[in-house]
Amino acid sequence: MPEKYHIETRPVPPRRPRIGKCGVVDWREDCARCHNCVKKACVFDRYRQETQYIRGLNEVDNLFFECMGCFSCVQQCTKGILALAANPAYERLGNSYWTPEIIQTTWTQAETAKIPVSGAGYRGKFTGPGFDAMWTDMSEIVRPTRDGIHGREYISTAVDIGRKSPLLTFNDDKLTAALPPLVDIPMPLVIDLMPLEYKINNLLPFMLAAAARTGILMLVDYRDWNLLGADKERHLPHVVFYLEAGAPLPPTEILRRTRLVEINDSSNIERRIGELKTIHPSIVTAVRIALDSRGIERATELGKQPYIEVLHLVSDINGNQIDAIRPRFVKDMVREVHNALVKSGVRDQITIMAGGGIALAEHLAKQIICGADLVSVNLPLLIALECHLCHTCQPRISCPAHMADIDAAYGVGRMTNLIAAWHDQLIEVMGAMGIREARRLRGEVGRALFFNELEEETFGRLFGTRKAA
Amino acid sequence: MVDSLVREKQHKQELPEKTTATFVPQEQVSREVKRAPSRYRNELSKYIIRRSNACILCGKCAELCPQGVHVLKPGYKYFAAPQQQVCIGPACQKTDHYCVDHCPQKALQMVENPMMKLMGDYRWTADMILATWKMAETGEPPSPEYGYDYETGASGGGFDRIRFKFPEKPPVEVDESEIDTSIELNRRGDGRPNIRIDVPWYGGGMSFGSVSISTQLSKARAAAAFNTFTCTGEGGYMERLHPYDDHTITQVATGLFGVREDTIQRVRIVEFKYAQGAKPGLGGHLLADKVTSAVARMRETVMGISLFSPFPFHSVYSIEDHQKHMDWIKHLNRRALVSTKVSTPADVDMVAVGSYSAGTHIIHIDGGYGGTGAAPDIAKKNIAMPIEYAIVKVHDFLTKEGVRDKVTLIASGGLRSAHDIAKAIALGADGVVVGTAELVALGCVRCGRCESGRGCPRGIATTDEELSKQVNVEWGSQRIINLYSAWRKELVSILKAFGMRSVAELRGRTDLLMHLDYENNAEQRK
Incomplete structure (x- = not known):
């Protein structure tokens, strides 16, 4: 059995005051000064050392926002002077896709590296757009599964990136076909380029260190090579240079120490790949394709070409088709490309990496089920560093997360924790599905349930035609 | 095996109604409604x-x-x-x-x-x-x-989004006192007792550990009052539950915590829990903070160590293994009915028929949107299908296989009110299991902080001695009795509106339902 993939983590507390969903409002002027004040009975101890909290503004905020919303003090206060209020700062977090709930759970995972656990069942919408329109399946009695989560058997999350041979040829038990180069990473995740509006240069070295610590890869524009910090040479095996069409190639001695390189889609891809292979024959090349109005068609066409090893399909940051009035969602677009390549008989030969809209660990699993071999993420790592996604990352504009002040221990620690928590969650859902290898999860829609299909199969029969949305 | 003989040779098992005596005298609880105001000084209001x-x-x-x-x-x-x-x-x-x-x-x-x-x-x-x-x-x-x-x-x-299509006036005028809300749980005709419960629901499994003993006892007393059941969950059988043996289901789950011959023999229903809606495909979780000395003693584990039950039963990888399991229980307790609790995967219909053929009396399907205990957030909405779909699939498949009337189909997972219960029955279930609603009756606000630390700040889902004192057993049972009573009245009024004399008439009547997102033109489409 191969060595079990394990990410070392330790708790990394937040630097900034926590932003909770609600806070306690305390109208003290009517306080009866009871001896048995309900504040003393707070189960979460939010009040007990109230006076000690008042040492700085941040601590007052902590007291206010760490409320767990149980209403116990509100309901027990002798004079009824306590109330809970929705925290406007919480509601302002993120946007309609990157909801406050997503941001807060990401913060918690980045702090603790633990799988978020809560009680009282599910509390969300029945279904929703995008990744919320599907469920993963699970194995019951009739299909054997294995307990890979808490111990006994190994669930592998490793994936290979590159072009795979359709068949092996032997002569006298000796392999005669040349094996194409493959990059093996322990988890189906790579760190993608940051969108320009969220690009913060001082974070690049920490992202690279987190990639190295977790054994995954990080995409970086070669023009930012000098921003990668003092350890950049050491971490070169985890660097994937991204090259715009026509951009000069990195120096040979640097390129030869990397394993994967990504080029932007252009008309001369084959020649560009040829140039890279000439310098470094065992490098794997990926082609970045924007999922715009031509994206699916282009990806399907390129996927059939013998010189293509990896397609990196990228939607916008919210998982939507780029520049479309009625955009399709990334999982559906990737599924279409995947299915088209399956039909063409070439799907097994290439690797598909999908990016955009991956906000939670569940999206990672669902995107793979919909046909990607692995996914690329960017914003969750930024959120791990307490980013509010307020979209104002410009010089001289105040950043609520004080991104400029981040140190390595905090930055690398939080990002590593998040990746570890996602890995554990991926194993949870794979365990439930009875899937023991991430490689086998790819395109395994038989292990998923889709809202539209379930509705048609059950309610469609009972209630007829579904109304147009 | 016994069931196979019954099937093949068409003979009934001759079993006395009770092959083992009730172990201790059983407590009688009145279902009389008594006012049970909030236990909090300042009640929350709209x-x-x-x-x-x-x-x-x-x-x-x-x-x-x-x-x-x-x-x-x-x-x-x-x-x-x-x-x-x-x-x-x-x-x-x-x-x-x-x-x-x-x-x-x-x-x-x-x-x-x-x-x-x-x-x-x-x-x-x-x-x-x-x-x-x-x-x-x-x-x-x-x-x-x-x-x-x-x-x-x-x-x-x-x-x-589902509504009943109530007629303007009932097709038949039925007096409310004539309406029967009871359901039978043993439809196999295998000679085991034909247990009827007075309302088409029973209480879900919540272990001692996940909830306090006061909560468990309140549930059990309400179950006794309504001649229905509550379930131990996977945490052992508290001695204080013994006076309610006849209304308690012993759960045998994958961790086998607290399962003994005695706990199987003293009850009328034993439930095999293969999976649960709160975390389908994962075993039960009880985080370290809640494993107090009392909980650890009951489960024969170590205090302060998180308990993760395996998934699935490592001795069950086929329906034949499942039958072996059931035969074990049936042999141990000759009067018990066996329930099989499963989650709702894509092939839940196949699982249900498999369970029936293995000899189960009750198929309990637990959808992904319910659950009361600690669960990874990723499991809550992402694994297995919601119960609404599963009921339809299972009911239809059991019907097609010609065994629908030989087994009781119980649904759970996100049923919150009498209206949900009636809709579930109209979709095809015989009855339902409820959990969260009982906790809400006890004062739960669904803050979701039940899983760790001292547990529930409202004193319901906790094993902390001080916190659990917040719920008094008398008050708690009365609250649940009152809730059941109100639900029964609502259910009766729904049945009355359709001119039905029994809740059994409502089963599978999807023609009485409409969906707000559909044209409701299924007939024309056919």
Whole structure:
């Protein structure tokens, strides 16, 4: 059995005051000064050392926002002077896709590296757009599964990136076909380029260190090579240079120490790949394709070409088709490309990496089920560093997360924790599905349930035609 | 094996009604409704009344309000805190006793309580929680005056978009006292007792550890009062449950915590839990903080160590293995019915038929949107299908296989009200299992902090000695009895509206349902 993939983590507390969903409002002027004040009975101890909290503004905020919303003090206060209020700062977090709930759970995972656990069942919408329109399946009695989560058997999350041979040829038990180069990473995740509006240069070295610590890869524009910090040479095996069409190639001695390189889609891809292979024959090349109005068609066409090893399909940051009035969602677009390549008989030969809209660990699993071999993420790592996604990352504009002040221990620690928590969650859902290898999860829609299909199969029969949305 | 013989040779097993004696005298609990007000000093309300300094204490508002919102006690100079929970809000504006309009000083203001925004969620809205509290207090469905929108949640799908197509007047006038809400649990005709429960629901499995002993006892007493059942969950059988043996289900789950011959033999139903809706495909979780010495002793484990049950049963990888399991239970307890609790994977219909052929009396399908215990958030909405789909699939498949009337189909996972129960039955279930609603009756606000630390701040899902004292068993059982009573009344009124004399008539009547997102033209499509 191969060595079990394990990410070392330790708790990394937040630097900034926590932003909770609600806070306690305390109208003290009517306080009866009871001896048995309900504040003393707070189960979460939010009040007990109230006076000690008042040492700085941040601590007052902590007291206010760490409320767990149980209403116990509100309901027990002798004079009824306590109330809970929705925290406007919480509601302002993120946007309609990157909801406050997503941001807060990401913060918690980045702090603790633990799988978020809560009680009282599910509390969300029945279904929703995008990744919320599907469920993963699970194995019951009739299909054997294995307990890979808490111990006994190994669930592998490793994936290979590159072009795979359709068949092996032997002569006298000796392999005669040349094996194409493959990059093996322990988890189906790579760190993608940051969108320009969220690009913060001082974070690049920490992202690279987190990639190295977790054994995954990080995409970086070669023009930012000098921003990668003092350890950049050491971490070169985890660097994937991204090259715009026509951009000069990195120096040979640097390129030869990397394993994967990504080029932007252009008309001369084959020649560009040829140039890279000439310098470094065992490098794997990926082609970045924007999922715009031509994206699916282009990806399907390129996927059939013998010189293509990896397609990196990228939607916008919210998982939507780029520049479309009625955009399709990334999982559906990737599924279409995947299915088209399956039909063409070439799907097994290439690797598909999908990016955009991956906000939670569940999206990672669902995107793979919909046909990607692995996914690329960017914003969750930024959120791990307490980013509010307020979209104002410009010089001289105040950043609520004080991104400029981040140190390595905090930055690398939080990002590593998040990746570890996602890995554990991926194993949870794979365990439930009875899937023991991430490689086998790819395109395994038989292990998923889709809202539209379930509705048609059950309610469609009972209630007829579904109304147009 | 025994069941195979019954099938093949067409002979009945001759078993006395009880092959083992009841171990201890059983407690009788009255189902009489008694008022059980909130245990909190300040009850949360949908509307709040603000009184400004302009008040001259004339007492007009107290005189006018038939609900008793304003309290000016004799001998007191000032008003006591208003009883806002009985304020009917905007519905009062149309009456001749709206305090705000009649106040000579215009000192009163009625507003929606802004805290409601923080209470509840899409599945359990604030209105639904308040209405459940009202039912638990009074034993009656809440008056429409309160304006609670409690029959559906706001999840935007499933039960929340399904409605009954009530006829303008019932096709047959049926007296409410004639309506039978009981269901039978043993349809196999295998000679085992034919247990009937008086209401088409029973209480879900919540272990000692996940909830306090007071919560468990309250559930058990309410179950005894309504001649139905509660379930131990996977945490052992507390001695204090013994007086309710006849209304308790022993759960045998993958961790086998607290499962002994004695706990199997003393009950009338044994439930195999293969999976659960809160975390389909994963075993039970009890985090370290909640594993107190009492919990550890009951489960024969170590205090302070998290308990993760395996998934699945490592001795069951086929229906044949499942049958072997069931034969073991049936041999140990010759009077017991066996229930098989599974989650809702894509092939839940196949699993159900497999379980039937292995000899189960009850197929209990637990959908992904329910659950009360600690669960990874990723499992809650992402694994297995919601129960609404599963009921239809299983009911149809059992019917096609010709065995629908040989097995009892019980559904659970996100059923919150009598309306959900009726919809589940109309979709094809015989009955349901409820869990969260019982906890809400005990005062749960669904803050979701049940999983760790000292556990539930409301004293329900905790094993902390101090916190669990918040729930008194007498009060707790009365709250659940009141809730059951209100639900039964609602269910009876639904059956009456359709002119039905029995809840069994409602099963599978999808023709009585409509879906707000559909054209409801299935007939034409055929």
